[in-house]
Structures are given as C-alpha cells and as structure tokens.
Amino acid sequence: MKHIFSTLALGALLFSCGGSKPTVNDLATANPITTSINLSKVTNDKAPVTINPGRFTVETVTYRMPKVVQGTYSISDFGKYIDDFKALDYKGEEMSVTRVDDNTWTIANATNLDKIEYLVNDTFDQEAIGGIGGEQPFSPAGTNIEPDNYVLNLHGYIGYFDSLKNVQYTLDVTAPASFVRTSALQNTNTKSSSDGTQITTSYFAPRYFDITDNPMMYGKLDVEEFMVGDIKIVLSVYSPNKLHTAASMKETVYKMMEAQKSYLGDVNTTPRYDIYLYLSEGSPESPKGFGALEHHTSTVVVLHEQSTKDQLSAAIIDVVAHEFFHIVTPLSVHSEDVHYFDYNEPTFSKHLWMYEGVTEYFAQHFQVYEGLVDAETFYNTMDQKIKGSMRMDDTMSFTTMSENVIEESYASNYYNVYEKGALIGMCIDIIMREESNDNRSMLSLMKELSAKYGKEKPFVDDNLIAEITAMTYPSVGEFLNTHVVGTTPIDYAKFFEKVGVEYKDVKVETSYIQDNNGFIFDGDRERLVIYFSEGVKNNSFWADQGVLPGDVIKTVNGEKLTVVNAQAMLGAMYQWQPGQEINVVLDRDGKDVIVKTTLTQSYTTVNKLVENKKATDAQVKLRKAWLKG
Numbered sequence: 001m002k003h004i005f006s007t008l009a010l011g012a013l014l015f016s017c018g019g020s021k022p023t024v025n026d027l028a029t030a031n032p033i034t035t036s037i038n039l040s041k042v043t044n045d046k047a048p049v050t051i052n053p054g055r056f057t058v059e060t061v062t063y064r065m066p067k068v069v070q071g072t073y074s075i076s077d078f079g080k081y082i083d084d085f086k087a088l089d090y091k092g093e094e095m096s097v098t099r100v101d102d103n104t105w106t107i108a109n110a111t112n113l114d115k116i117e118y119l120v121n122d123t124f125d126q127e128a129i130g131g132i133g134g135e136q137p138f139s140p141a142g143t144n145i146e147p148d149n150y151v152l153n154l155h156g157y158i159g160y161f162d163s164l165k166n167v168q169y170t171l172d173v174t175a176p177a178s179f180v181r182t183s184a185l186q187n188t189n190t191k192s193s194s195d196g197t198q199i200t201t202s203y204f205a206p207r208y209f210d211i212t213d214n215p216m217m218y219g220k221l222d223v224e225e226f227m228v229g230d231i232k233i234v235l236s237v238y239s240p241n242k243l244h245t246a247a248s249m250k251e252t253v254y255k256m257m258e259a260q261k262s263y264l265g266d267v268n269t270t271p272r273y274d275i276y277l278y279l280s281e282g283s284p285e286s287p288k289g290f291g292a293l294e295h296h297t298s299t300v301v302v303l304h305e306q307s308t309k310d311q312l313s314a315a316i317i318d319v320v321a322h323e324f325f326h327i328v329t330p331l332s333v334h335s336e337d338v339h340y341f342d343y344n345e346p347t348f349s350k351h352l353w354m355y356e357g358v359t360e361y362f363a364q365h366f367q368v369y370e371g372l373v374d375a376e377t378f379y380n381t382m383d384q385k386i387k388g389s390m391r392m393d394d395t396m397s398f399t400t401m402s403e404n405v406i407e408e409s410y411a412s413n414y415y416n417v418y419e420k421g422a423l424i425g426m427c428i429d430i431i432m433r434e435e436s437n438d439n440r441s442m443l444s445l446m447k448e449l450s451a452k453y454g455k456e457k458p459f460v461d462d463n464l465i466a467e468i469t470a471m472t473y474p475s476v477g478e479f480l481n482t483h484v485v486g487t488t489p490i491d492y493a494k495f496f497e498k499v500g501v502e503y504k505d506v507k508v509e510t511s512y513i514q515d516n517n518g519f520i521f522d523g524d525r526e527r528l529v530i531y532f533s534e535g536v537k538n539n540s541f542w543a544d545q546g547v548l549p550g551d552v553i554k555t556v557n558g559e560k561l562t563v564v565n566a567q568a569m570l571g572a573m574y575q576w577q578p579g580q581e582i583n584v585v586l587d588r589d590g591k592d593v594i595v596k597t598t599l600t601q602s603y604t605t606v607n608k609l610v611e612n613k614k615a616t617d618a619q620v621k622l623r624k625a626w627l628k629g
Contacts, residue, residue, distance in 0.1 A: 001071045001138070002291045002322040002360070002418070032168035032204075035158050037120075039175040039218060040198050045145045046083060046119040049157055053113070053164070061110040065103045065159040066343035069141055069212060071293045073348065073405045073414055076137040078156050079103030081121040090114045103344065120145070120157050124287045139289030139302040144278070149238045150175070151278060152216035153293075153300060160343070165208040173216070174200045180221040182236040184274045184298040185214035209341075213295050217276045222246040228257040232272045239279045243305050244312060249277070252313040256321055259370035263362070267328060267447060274298035275320055279305035292319045296331055299323035317372070322363035330355045332450035339458035349461050352402035353484050357421020358442060361429070364422060368627055375627055379501065379609035382426060386492055389420035395487045398424070424484060427495045428476060430626060434498055435473045438625035445472060499623035500615025503607055510604040512576050515539045521553075521570065523563045529553075530566050541602035545595045552587040
C-alpha cells in the first residue's frame with residue numbers, strides 16, 4: 001500500500017499472498033458458497049448482499065466480516081458497515097442470530113440455515129462525516145455506493161465462515177445495463193434481465209482470499225485497455241467532473257509500466273494488471289485517504305481530481321509504480337503471517353522494511369535507472385526521505401515496529417516504512433553492488449529470494465535476516481542487525497560516500513517569499529500583522545536590502561498588509577519577477593524602513609546531495625552502476 005500525505009492527510013500496507021491454514025470443512029458437500037450483490041436495488045446508499053453457503057452439518061456456525069484486510073496495517077472493522085443482518089431457514093423464516101462483536105455473528109441451529117441477507121453501507125460516506133466510531137478504512141481499501149460509481153473492494157461486501165475460507169465462491173453482481181464494469185475476478189457468465197434494463201455478471205473465486213484480492217469498479221467509468229509487452233493493462237478511471245480521462249493517462253501508465261518491466265527483467269509478471277483510479281473531487285462527501293492499495297494483479301488508487309494533468313501523472317508514477325512492484329514482495333517473498341493471513345486476529349511480520357521499504361525503493365530507483373528522471377531528481381527524492389524519516393523515531397527498531405504496527409505506540413511510526421524503509425533498501429543495494437563488483441544488487445537479492453520461496457512457500461519470519469546474511473555478505477547481515485533489528489540510526493553520508501555523492505551547500509533560485517525551508521514570514525494575530533521570520537536571512541534579495549527578522553510589513557506597493565489579506569498579497573508577491581519596481585514599507589521598532597528598488601533574482605542556500613567532483617574512479621564506477629547499471 002502507498003499512502004500520500006496531503007493537506008487532508010492519508011493513511012497501511014501488507015498484502016497477503018496466500019489463504020488460511022487448512023481447517024475442517026463444515027459443509028456436507030464441496031459446493032461453492034453462492035453470493036450476490038444487487039446494485040440495482042440500492043436504497044439510501046446501501047447495497048443488498050445475499051450469502052448462500054449450502055447445507056451445514058454442524059449446529060452452530062460463525063460468520064465474519066474482516067477486521068483487518070491484506071494490504072493494510074490498521075483496523076477497518078468492515079462489520080460496522082453492515083445493517084439489517086438476517087439469517088433465514090429453508091422455510092424463509094428468520095433464525096436467531098447473536099452478534100458477538102463488530103465483525104462477528106453466530107447462528108444456532110445451523111443445519112436449518114438456508115442463507116444470510118444484509119445491507120452494506122459504503123465507507124466513503126462514513127469517512128466523509130466522521131464515521132461510525134473508531135478508525136475508518138483507508139480509502140483505497142474502502143467502498144463506494146453512489147449512483148454514478150461503485151467501488152467494490154469485495155472484502156467490504158462479502159464475509160466468510162470461520163472454517164470455510166478455502167471453499168470456492170461464486171458471485172453474481174446485478175447492476176443497470178448502462179453501467180461500465182471492470183473486474184480482476186474471473187468472469188464466468190453474463191445474463192440480461194427480460195426487459196434489458198439490468199445485467200447480472202457472474203464471477204468465480206477459488207477461495208475467500210481471491211474474493212478479497214480482486215476488486216471491481218462499476219458505474220460511469222472511462223476505461224482504456226492496452227498492451228505493455230505481454231501484459232494487458234486495464235485502466236479504469238472515475239472522474240466525477242470529467243476533468244481527467246483514461247485516455248489522457250494512458251501514455252503515462254504505458255511508459256511507467258514499460259520501464260518497470262525493463263527494470264524487473266526476468267521476474268515473472270501477470271498476464272493482466274488492473275488499475276482502478278478513483279478521483280476525489282474534494283467535497284466534504286469525498287474520500288480523503290489518498291494513495292493506493294495493492295493486490296496481486298491490480299491496485300485501487302484514490303487521488304485528487306483537481307490535480308493538473310502533470311500533477312496527476314507524477315502521482316500515478318509515484319503511487320502505482322509502488323503497487324506494481326509488490327509483485328516482487330510480498331507476492332513472491334513473504335512470511336507465514338502473510339501467507340496464512342487471519343482477517344480477524346492478524347499477526348504481523350517483522351519485515352515491513354522489505355515489503356514496503358524495498359518496494360518503495362524500487363519505485364524510486366527504477367525511475368533514474370530507466371531514464372524517467374535524472375540523477376539530481378533521484379538524489380533530491382532520497383534526501384527528502386531522509387528528512388522525513390528524521391521526523392519520526394529514528395532509534396525505534398524497525399522489526400519491533402513492524403511486528404506491533406497496529407499498537408498505538410508504534411502506529412504513529414508506520415509511515416516510516418516509505419521513508420526509512422526505502423533508505424534501508426538503498427543502503428543494502430549499495431552494499432551489495434560494492435561487495436560483488438556490481439554483479440549483485442537489492443533487486444537480484446529479491447529475485448534469489450523469490451526463486452527460493454515463491455508465491456506458495458512462506459519463509460519463517462524469525463529466520464529471514466540470517467538467511468539473507470548467508471545468501472549475501474557479512475556486511476549485509478551487520479547492517480540489518482545494527483540498523484533494522486537494532487536501534488542505531490543510519491549514517492547515510494557513509495553510504496553516499498561509497499558512490500561519490502556528498503552533502504554540499506548550493507545556491508539555488510527561490511521566490512521572494514521563501515527560503516530553503518519554506519515561507520519567510522510569521523503572523524501576529526493579536527496585532528494582526530505579518531513580519532519577516534529568521535528565514536529572511538537565507539533569502540538573498542531581502543538580505544541584500546538590509547531586511548531583518550522581526551521587521552513588520554506595513555505596505556506593499558501602497559497596499560496595507562494584514563493577516564486578513566495576507567494570503568492574497570503574499571500570493572501576488574510569489575508571482576514577482578526580476579525587473580519589477582517595488583515599494584515596501586517596513587516597521588522596525590516603531591520606525592519606517594523603506595525598500596524601494598528593482599527586483600533582482602533571489603537565491604537561497606540549500607544543503608543538498610550532489611556528486612563529488614573529487615570522487616575516485618572506484619566511487620564513480622560504483623555510482624554509475626548504481627544509477628544506470
């Protein structure tokens with residue numbers, strides 16, 4: 001999963017790569033569990049669902065909705081969104097049902113149970129109004145039930161019987177004939193109603209895991225299908241105000257996927273990959289969790305509709321590339337916690353540094369490796385991750401955090417899997433290339449682990465680091481035990497030195513309202529004034545004019561500046577260009593200071609990663625191998 005921080009914030013990861021441990025089958029036959037969702041009978045944004053499990057041979061059965069789903073490291077409690085739960089016997093009469101907790105129902109006299117019926121509330125609406133208590137599902141893991149769009153993350157609609165998660169499922173989805181429908185689940189049949197107004201599409205899932213692993217989207221969608229090598233890409237876009245189309249995003253996705261396939265080389269991929277893109281219009285009723293949730297052969301993405309085409313393209317590359325790289329881990333390399341995922345009482349692997357961190361590293365590294373961005377852009381990205389990681393607990397054991405990630409004291413550090421986790425992948429990549437004379441890398445290590453384990457064979461969580469050490473070099477094991485299991489912060493300069501990259505103060509252009517850290521103003525709400533902050537010292541234009549921290553801005557080109565009109569006036573100052581005449585009156589300790597001059601280009605000093613011009617031949621060689629292979 002990939003979360004994006006925004007003004008609205010967002011927020012979880014792991015992806016299960018297998019089913020539950022085998023249990024006793026409570027059915028007398030091996031018939032599939034028959035399920036249906038009727039989108040033509042939605043009332044008050046609630047969709048009716050029917051579950052027909054066949055005949056039970058035991059007296060009591062338990063039905064659950066997921067508490068936690070694959071791809072997330074937070075509690076969703078999808079049972080909270082279920083209304084009017086009924087169990088019906090073979091005479092059509094209601095049976096006694098006990099609701100054990102938010103996600104669990106038990107049914108006595110189960111040998112008489114014919115079917116279960118209930119209504120599903122969508123999570124997007126609940127998210128918008130503050131929900132129904134507790135955490136809200138991360139938007140890309142959630143559900144939407146609106147006249148124009150239905151996000152069918154099926155774990156929000158269909159539950160499971162405790163001992164029947166490995167039983168086959170069939171699913172019928174009935175919807176208006178005018179709807180466009182896309183699904184990663186196997187389509188087995190399509191049938192129209194007698195009047196032609198509705199279409200029922202039938203699907204098949206080998207087990208409950210496949211129900212949760214194959215999202216759908218129905219409604220007024222825009223869909224593009226195209227080939228990238230031997231992979232069929234299905235891009236489904238819902239833009240409520242028609243600001244973006246699948247066609248407008250096609251080139252971005254094509255180039256990205258083409259570069260990813262080249263980067264991965266001989267890693268087995270999927271014959272089809274679905275991208276479900278829901279664009280949030282930003283209204284109070286819209287989802288606010290921006291990012292994506294990965295599945296084996298698809299991803300659900302929620303982004304801003306108000307983004308420009310370039311902004312949306314950049315977000316797609318950042319987010320969708322991350323999700324696609326999950327085909328390496330945890331799809332092909334995963335622990336028993338992932339393989340035997342428990343939707344009600346999950347345990348969590350220690351290795352988020354690999355599942356999310358290495359995946360995020362690949363999502364950034366492939367861009368420079370395949371020429372989508374230049375080296376400077378890549379350095380800046382990794383530097384931002386370093387700065388981001390420093391805002392979290394840099395001494396927290398990553399394995400301890402991962403194993404306890406839904407607990408409050410660790411959950412606040414979850415986002416570090418995308419920051420420090422990616423940096424861990426970068427450091428191991430550099431170590432591997434240095435130790436092997438560039439014959440091995442982080443990617444080659446993941447390929448070796450994929451060959452050793454693969455989709456159907458999980459590793460033992462506690463053994464992974466020892467196995468990686470045995471497969472690689474003592475230096476890799478030392479790094480993992482010191483900085484991932486241990487609590488010692490990473491000295492990133494040491495690793496950049498290996499590739500001839502260093503931190504250096506560099507003068508760069510800036511606006512007239514910023515320095516290298518952001519705005520150079522503060523406000524005093526009591527006096528209703530705006531004044532220059534310490535940042536003015538690092539803005540060459542104002543510093544050259546003798547402006548000092550604490551100087552209050554009285555007027556700009558004759559107009560009074562206050563906290564009331566500050567946004568508009570500072571926005572106008574942001575647009576200033578060299579050559580313009582300005583007249584700014586400041587108040588310094590009760591005396592006017594006048595800045596009347598012609599604008600010149602302003603600069604700020606930034607400490608950033610740059611290539612060391614005095615790097616040795618060995619450092620340059622390793623850097624070229626790291627960035628370009």
